[in-house]
Amino acid sequence: MKETTLKEIANTLGISITTVSKALKNYPDVSEKTRQAVLDLAKDLHYTPNSFAVNLRTKESKTIGLIIPEVMHHFFSNVINAIIDEAEKNGYLVIILQSNESIELEKKQVELLINKRVDGIIMSLSNESNFDEHIKEIINRKIPFVMFDKISKLANCSKVLIDDQKAAMSATQHLIDKGCKKIAHIRGPLNPQNAIDRYIGYKKTLDKNQIPYDPTLVYTCENVTFQEGLDFAKQIIEEHPDVDGVFAVTDLVAVGVLSYFNDHKIKVPQQVAVIGFSNWFMSQVLTPKLSTVDQPSHEMGVASFHLLLEEMNAHKENIAFAPKTLILETNIIERDSSRKS
Amino acid sequence: MKETTLKEIANTLGISITTVSKALKNYPDVSEKTRQAVLDLAKDLHYTPNSFAVNLRTKESKTIGLIIPEVMHHFFSNVINAIIDEAEKNGYLVIILQSNESIELEKKQVELLINKRVDGIIMSLSNESNFDEHIKEIINRKIPFVMFDKISKLANCSKVLIDDQKAAMSATQHLIDKGCKKIAHIRGPLNPQNAIDRYIGYKKTLDKNQIPYDPTLVYTCENVTFQEGLDFAKQIIEEHPDVDGVFAVTDLVAVGVLSYFNDHKIKVPQQVAVIGFSNWFMSQVLTPKLSTVDQPSHEMGVASFHLLLEEMNAHKENIAFAPKTLILETNIIERDSSRKS
DNA sequence: TTGTATGCGTTATCAT
DNA sequence: ATGATAACGCATACAA
Numbered sequence: 001m002k003e004t005t006l007k008e009i010a011n012t013l014g015i016s017i018t019t020v021s022k023a024l025k026n027y028p029d030v031s032e033k034t035r036q037a038v039l040d041l042a043k044d045l046h047y048t049p050n051s052f053a054v055n056l057r058t059k060e061s062k063t064i065g066l067i068i069p070e071v072m073h074h075f076f077s078n079v080i081n082a083i084i085d086e087a088e089k090n091g092y093l094v095i096i097l098q099s100n101e102s103i104e105l106e107k108k109q110v111e112l113l114i115n116k117r118v119d120g121i122i123m124s125l126s127n128e129s130n131f132d133e134h135i136k137e138i139i140n141r142k143i144p145f146v147m148f149d150k151i152s153k154l155a156n157c158s159k160v161l162i163d164d165q166k167a168a169m170s171a172t173q174h175l176i177d178k179g180c181k182k183i184a185h186i187r188g189p190l191n192p193q194n195a196i197d198r199y200i201g202y203k204k205t206l207d208k209n210q211i212p213y214d215p216t217l218v219y220t221c222e223n224v225t226f227q228e229g230l231d232f233a234k235q236i237i238e239e240h241p242d243v244d245g246v247f248a249v250t251d252l253v254a255v256g257v258l259s260y261f262n263d264h265k266i267k268v269p270q271q272v273a274v275i276g277f278s279n280w281f282m283s284q285v286l287t288p289k290l291s292t293v294d295q296p297s298h299e300m301g302v303a304s305f306h307l308l309l310e311e312m313n314a315h316k317e318n319i320a321f322a323p324k325t326l327i328l329e330t331n332i333i334e335r336d337s338s339r340k341s
Numbered sequence: 342m343k344e345t346t347l348k349e350i351a352n353t354l355g356i357s358i359t360t361v362s363k364a365l366k367n368y369p370d371v372s373e374k375t376r377q378a379v380l381d382l383a384k385d386l387h388y389t390p391n392s393f394a395v396n397l398r399t400k401e402s403k404t405i406g407l408i409i410p411e412v413m414h415h416f417f418s419n420v421i422n423a424i425i426d427e428a429e430k431n432g433y434l435v436i437i438l439q440s441n442e443s444i445e446l447e448k449k450q451v452e453l454l455i456n457k458r459v460d461g462i463i464m465s466l467s468n469e470s471n472f473d474e475h476i477k478e479i480i481n482r483k484i485p486f487v488m489f490d491k492i493s494k495l496a497n498c499s500k501v502l503i504d505d506q507k508a509a510m511s512a513t514q515h516l517i518d519k520g521c522k523k524i525a526h527i528r529g530p531l532n533p534q535n536a537i538d539r540y541i542g543y544k545k546t547l548d549k550n551q552i553p554y555d556p557t558l559v560y561t562c563e564n565v566t567f568q569e570g571l572d573f574a575k576q577i578i579e580e581h582p583d584v585d586g587v588f589a590v591t592d593l594v595a596v597g598v599l600s601y602f603n604d605h606k607i608k609v610p611q612q613v614a615v616i617g618f619s620n621w622f623m624s625q626v627l628t629p630k631l632s633t634v635d636q637p638s639h640e641m642g643v644a645s646f647h648l649l650l651e652e653m654n655a656h657k658e659n660i661a662f663a664p665k666t667l668i669l670e671t672n673i674i675e676r677d678s679s680r681k682s
Numbered sequence: 683t684t685g686t687a688t689g690c691g692t693t694a695t696c697a698t
Numbered sequence: 699a700t701g702a703t704a705a706c707g708c709a710t711a712c713a714a
Contacts (some may be wrong), residue, residue, distance in 0.1 A: 016685045048456045050394040053707035056690050072418045080413045084437055095434045096425055117388045255626050261629055282623045285596050287603055357701045370699060394691035397706050
């Protein structure tokens with residue numbers, strides 16, 4: 001099955017390649033007769049433009065790159081879902097890479113995408129990354145670029161975020177409102193901004209409610225896993241048997257906590273109330289159903305793509321583009337795990 | 342930041358483009374001296390080959406396409422995960438599209454990928470698809486092509502599968518071995534091969550155990566959702582209060598069943614034992630923990646890519662390639678939801 | 683309305 | 699060891 005080219009159509013029709021090209025792209029300066037002839041033949045021969053050649057000519061590939069820490073996390077699957085759908089609607093395809101939370105991999109992947117000459121990049125940082133060289137490289141090269149969720153504050157690029165601090169404050173306040181007096185926080189790793197912000201939100205809310213801050217009530221995940229939730233739940237109960245509330249950095253961790261509590265007959269929410277973060281699907285099918293902070297993953301994906309699209313269009317027209325930061329709203333979702341009163 | 346080209350290097354060094362190209366690709370017929378000069382300058386200028394031009398010349402893009410029904414399903418996330426990692430290790434990038442179980446979308450996406458001239462396509466069919474035109478088109482064009490999990494039997498291409506019939510037989514037998522006498526089956530939609538095979542497996546096993554087959558015990562999902570599990574659980578209990586076992590086509594549906602049973606004080610497994618299919622992460626964190634059939638999603642992804650790679654290599658060398666079918670093993674995972682005795 | 687010429691950046695063949 | 703030339707397929711400025 002040989003590929004049909006403009007040349008082939010031109011030859012069989014006895015006209016020039018230029019005319020064929022113009023006819024196919026509906027240029028006004030082609031006679032109706034030749035246009036039809038070209039269109040018909042093109043259809044017959046199943047002509048489709050060779051995208052490699054088009055890419056080379058137009059210097060764009062109608063492809064964007066997406067780098068995220070983990071495809072398999074519910075939050076990110078959701079974002080991917082939104083981005084590829086939105087991209088497709090706008091004529092773009094999406095190449096997906098995952099950093100597995102490793103800055104080394106992430107660097108290579110940025111390089112891959114740059115070499116591939118994607119038209120833009122959307123990215124959520126690995127836990128190890130900050131405003132590192134590879135990020136600067138993207139910005140220096142003026143490649144349209146949007147970061148979402150796990151971002152670097154210092155980077156001068158478009159961002160799509162939630163207000164993690166505020167959301168964490170709501171979550172902590174929610175537990176306090178439910179009567180919790182001694183609240184543990186299972187936080188994310190030390191480096192990523194959103195783990196930091198959630199921790200700050202927790203701490204600020206204690207202050208605000210005149211609850212003394214006790215650093216031994218803060219447990220730090222390395223990998224933010226179910227297992228860590230399980231282990232920390234055990235530790236919390238052993239070290240602070242009087243804890244009556246747990247705020248976990250993520251639903252997955254909160255689910256680990258619930259699982260441990262369930263297995264050890266620790267009543268949730270009667271003895272300990274639990275709240276997670278992100279509103280994963282899973283959290284509503286557990287017993288007890290997990291209270292959580294709803295993070296609008298789908299909207300984040302849609303917004304990220306649209307910001308990128310704006311920047312790509314500006315870039316193409318060679319007009320300046322001022323990065324924008326979008327902060328989306330979050331809500332507390334109260335379910336059984338914190339329904340005390 | 343202008344892109345460095347071979348021409349630029351050639352000009353500043355006062356040599357020809359050809360020589361530069363050769364030097365960079367370690368051809369033997371370049372003097373050590375010029376080679377070094379070229380390599381040094383290339384490094385200085387951060388030269389990277391323009392992939393658009395390379396694509397056009399070599400007629401390959403080092404990119405593959407992946408079409409799946411739903412990014413957000415745990416099973417598919419897992420496969421995606423495996424494929425993009427494996428692809429990256431072998432120098433390929435992956436464009437992902439989701440059909441949302443719609444044959445119309447799927448057709449468009451196949452077209453997109455063909456026009457994009459990806460080097461190969463990996464695909465899992467939508468519930469509406471069979472051996473349709475767009476699938477034939479891929480095969481006719483001799484584009485390297487692998488189907489996994491949801492396949493069309495008729496397509497003459499490589500496939501990576503499990504033996505759904507056999508797996509369903511084990512699952513049903515497992516319930517029978519646990520003492521179930523009246524087993525309901527919540528099956529998948531009527532069209533997809535794996536839903537059919539699981540249903541057949543269920544039926545065959547009843548026969549084998551001299552349990553009369555009762556069609557009213559078979560419930561058919563349209564969309565294979567949590568909600569359907571919930572609804573069918575209700576229906577099962579109402580229509581057949583003496584049912585003592587449920588085999589669900591997928592963990593998600595089984596989780597819906599468990600959720601309904603939990604809320605209505607129907608004891609699992611004492612009154613009704615439940616088994617799912619696919620071993621989603623979620624299924625081990627529920628109460629009771631869900632028994633299921635382990636489906637090796639990660640291996641399926643790895644195997645699919647490697648079959649595709651084989652075919653892409655053969656294709657490049659212009660040597661014939663005989664499609665292969667790989668059938669991977671499954672295991673019953675017994676957890677609380679079926680641990681009767 | 684149609685066609686000519688040129689270039690996008692690389693690779694490959696064939697001379698020198 | 700080096701280079702001139704053509705080709706990949708398309709798009710566009712410019713001529714006719």
